[in-house]
Amino acid sequence: MNAPARVTIKDVAARAGVSKGAVSLAFNRKPGVSESTRERIFEAARDLGWAPNQTARSLSSRRADIIGLVLCRPARLLGLEPFYMDFISGIEGVLAERSCSLLLRLARDTGEETELYTSWWRNRTIAGAVLVDFQEDDPRVPALQAIGLPAVAVGHPSLTGPVFPAVWTDDATATAEAVRYLAALGHRRLARVGGPAGLGHSAIRAAAFEATVRELGLEAGQQVTTGFDGKEGARATRSLLLSPDRPTAVIYDNDIMAVAGAGVAAEMGFVVPDDVSLLAWDDSQLCRITHPTLSAMSHDVHQFGAEVARALFALLEGEHIGSLQVPTPTLTPRGSTARAPR
C-alpha cells in the first residue's frame, strides 16, 4: 500500500490560478480572498486531494492534530450523562478552531485506560490527553508520568498531583455556599444526593457538606451516593422523602438527578418548593425548561471543557503552565427553592 504521490500547496495554487498565500488564507478562513476565489481554491484542492497542513502533519507523524480522551464507564451510562456531552462539546469547539480532533474511547477500568493512553502515545496516535474522574492516589498518575504523556488533569490539585497541570473548580466552596443558602432560607434538615463515593470530587463535596452543616449547627444531614443517573436520583429522593427525618431541602450533584427528584416529589404529592426545596448542580438547559424551574449551582460545563482544551494546547506549545482554577459554581436561585415550610 503506497501513499499517493504528495500534492503540495503549490500544486493547488497553480491549479486554482492563485498564490500560495491565497490558498492559505482560504483554508484558514481569513479575509483577503473573495468567495468565488475561495470556492475555486477549495475545488482545486478537492480535485487534487490536498488538505491543509498535510505536509506539516506528515512531518510530525500526525502527532499534532489528535487529542485523546478515555472515559472509564459503561457505554450505556455515557449516553445518560449531560455533563460529558457538554464537556466534550467545549473541548471540541477549541479543537475545531485549531483543526484538531478528539479521539474518544470507553474503557472498563483505569488499568485499561492506562494501556490505551500508553498505546496511543507510543504509536504516535495522539499529541496529548485529557485525564478525568480522578480518585485518591490515582494509579494513572505514575503510569502516565513514566511514559511522558503530555496531559491536563481535570480535578482538584490535591487529587491530580503535581505531575500534570490541573484544571479545576472549587467544589468545596460551592458546596458550602449551597448549604449556607438553604440554611438562610430557614432549612435545618438538609440532604445531599451525590455521585459515586470513589470519585475525588464527590468526596470533596461530601466533606464540605458535612463540615458546613456542622459549622452552621444544622441537623446532621443524610448523604446518598449514586451513579449520577436519573433513575438513581429518583430512588434516592423517594427514600429521603419517605424517611422519618425527611429533609426540607435536597442538594443534587447534577441536573438530571434534580429533575428526577422533582418528578418524585410531584408523584408523592409534595409541592416544590413549598414542601421541599431542590437544588441542582451544573445547570444545563434542563433546569430552565422544567416547571418549576430548578435552582442550581451554575457551572458552565461547556466553558470548562474549552478551558481544559486551551490548557492542553498551551502545554503542547511548550508553555510552563501551572494549575488553572475555573470559576466556582455560583448559586442561581429559581423556582425550586424557597423558605423552609412552617
Add this chain to the structure above:
Amino acid sequence: MNAPARVTIKDVAARAGVSKGAVSLAFNRKPGVSESTRERIFEAARDLGWAPNQTARSLSSRRADIIGLVLCRPARLLGLEPFYMDFISGIEGVLAERSCSLLLRLARDTGEETELYTSWWRNRTIAGAVLVDFQEDDPRVPALQAIGLPAVAVGHPSLTGPVFPAVWTDDATATAEAVRYLAALGHRRLARVGGPAGLGHSAIRAAAFEATVRELGLEAGQQVTTGFDGKEGARATRSLLLSPDRPTAVIYDNDIMAVAGAGVAAEMGFVVPDDVSLLAWDDSQLCRITHPTLSAMSHDVHQFGAEVARALFALLEGEHIGSLQVPTPTLTPRGSTARAPR
C-alpha cells in the same frame, strides 16, 4: 524524532517468564492465565512500553483502529442534544469491543465536513466513517464516493443514495402511528414540533404527519420547525397553546423539547394530559423521570448507534452489506397522553 526500537510480544513473554500465547490471552482478557500471571504480563508490557497489536497496527498504517465521525453543528448545541450522546455511546460500545476508537470532530458546514473526511482518509488516519444528518441531494455523497471512503450512512436510503450502505429507521411509519394513536384518543387538532426543515428525516416526518392527518380527516395540523433544543421547544409550545386554534395534542421530534413543552404547559396553567396531550420522541430516561411521565415514540438510540458501528465493521471486513433497517420507533404510552378534553 526516531521511533523507539520495536518491542515485540516475544520480549514481553520473555520478561514475564511466560509463553507468547499467555501474553495474548492476558491482553485479550481470555481465560487461561491466572490473575497474578496476568498482572505480571501487564507489568512486563508496561516496563517495555509494549501494547497489543502494535505490530499489526503499524503494518496497516494505523488505519484499522480509528473510525471518523464529523458532526456539522455549533459546539454549544452539541452539548444540548441527548440524541447524539446516546448515539455516540452506542457506537463507542461496539468500538471498544474491537479495540477501536472514535475520532470526533465538529464542522461548520458540509463543505468543511467533506474536507475533513478527505484529509483523514488520504492521511490514513481513519479506517472508515459514519455519515449523519442527510439532506436531500446531499453534496457529501458524490464527494466522498470519489475518494473511496468506506462509510455507513445514517438515514433513509432515499436520502443517502445507493453508494453507502444506509442504516435507517422508518420515520414515516412511526409518525403515522403517533398521529393514529392520538386520533384514536379523540384528538382532532394535532400539532407537531419538528426538527430543522433542511434535515431529511424531519422532512419525512413532516410529510407523514400531513398525509396521516389528511387521511384520517383531522383538522389541518400546525407544524413548527426548531433546532431541536429545549428553549425552542418551549417557545413553539407557548405559541401553539396561545393560538386561537390551540391543539389538544402535540408531537415532539425529541425528548428535551417535550420536557420543555410540559414545563410551558404547567407554567400556563394547562394540566397535562387533561387539557393537552404531549408525545415525545426517542424516549431517553428523561421521559421516565418527569411527572407526569412522558409518552413517547420509543427508539433505542444507543442500540441504533451500535448497529451503525456493526454495519461499518462488516463493510470494512469486506462483506457486501445492503441497507439495514433498525426497529421502527414504537409507541410507549405513559402519563402525558390521554383522551381529548370534553
